[in-house]
Amino acid sequence: MKKVSLVSGGSGGLGLAIAELLVKAGRNVLILGRDSEKLTKAAIELTRLSKSSHVSTLVCNVGNETDVRNAGKFLKDHKIVAEYLFNNAGRGLYAEIGATNAGLIDTVFEANLKGMILLTSEILRITPENEELTIVNIMSTSALYGRDKETIYCAAKWGARGYTEALRTELKGTKRNIIAVYPGGMKTDFYKASGQTRDISGFMEPAEVAGKIVNAVLVTDKLLVSDITITRKK
Numbered sequence: 651m652k653k654v655s656l657v658s659g660g661s662g663g664l665g666l667a668i669a670e671l672l673v674k675a676g677r678n679v680l681i682l683g684r685d686s687e688k689l690t691k692a693a694i695e696l697t698r699l700s701k702s703s704h705v706s707t708l709v710c711n712v713g714n715e716t717d718v719r720n721a722g723k724f725l726k727d728h729k730i731v732a733e734y735l736f737n738n739a740g741r742g743l744y745a746e747i748g749a750t751n752a753g754l755i756d757t758v759f760e761a762n763l764k765g766m767i768l769l770t771s772e773i774l775r776i777t778p779e780n781e782e783l784t785i786v787n788i789m790s791t792s793a794l795y796g797r798d799k800e801t802i803y804c805a806a807k808w809g810a811r812g813y814t815e816a817l818r819t820e821l822k823g824t825k826r827n828i829i830a831v832y833p834g835g836m837k838t839d840f841y842k843a844s845g846q847t848r849d850i851s852g853f854m855e856p857a858e859v860a861g862k863i864v865n866a867v868l869v870t871d872k873l874l875v876s877d878i879t880i881t882r883k884k
Contacts, residue, residue, distance in 0.1 A: 654677070659712075
């Protein structure tokens with residue numbers, strides 16, 4: 651079976667930066683995203699980085715169960731097994747609590763929590779027990795601290811953190827490794843995509859954050875980094 655590193659939210663920002671490093675490391679990569687044009691553009695960029703790695707794309711809203719099931723079918727039909735799953739897809743929300751409504755709650759929870767659960771469950775379901783799988787749940791430092799104007803976002807990320815901890819406990823003793831990643835703010839279109847304005851000039855570069863993550867994840871010795879918190883130097 652062909653092995654791949656699967657990256658959700660892989661058509662831009664941190665996800666694309668992670669995919670770039672994986673390709674440079676000689677890994678086959680499958681990136682998931684909602685926008686087919688962005689995925690195509692990303693695939694062209696990634697293919698130029700290495701002739702030995704295979705890059706493929708799949709339109710998938712990880713918060714949609716049908717899309718996730720179709721992604722699982724794609725892997726099975728093409729005899730592909732995920733050796734790394736980077737749960738990177740997400741959506742920001744920076745707003746006063748009084749501006750919250752049911753639609754916003756559903757949107758933020760779907761992108762940051764529901765999608766992580768659905769995709770992880772599907773990959774676990776289709777991955778043979780004898781194959782080693784490393785699941786990297788990329789969350790945020792907002793999963794560690796409560797922040798003003800991020801109440802709903804924090805709630806979703808704290809849920810993702812609880813899910814990650816419980817998943818690690820349930821899968822202990824199996825060939826499944828769980829890594830939790832908590833990065834601080836980055837210079838991406840994360841908030842812009844949600845129609846929000848925020849000063850991110852002092853935030854981290856996604857390529858630097860990706861380097862910290864990939865370097866830790868691809869370690870091939872007997873040690874495993876279980877939790878990674880990435881913040882700016884004071």
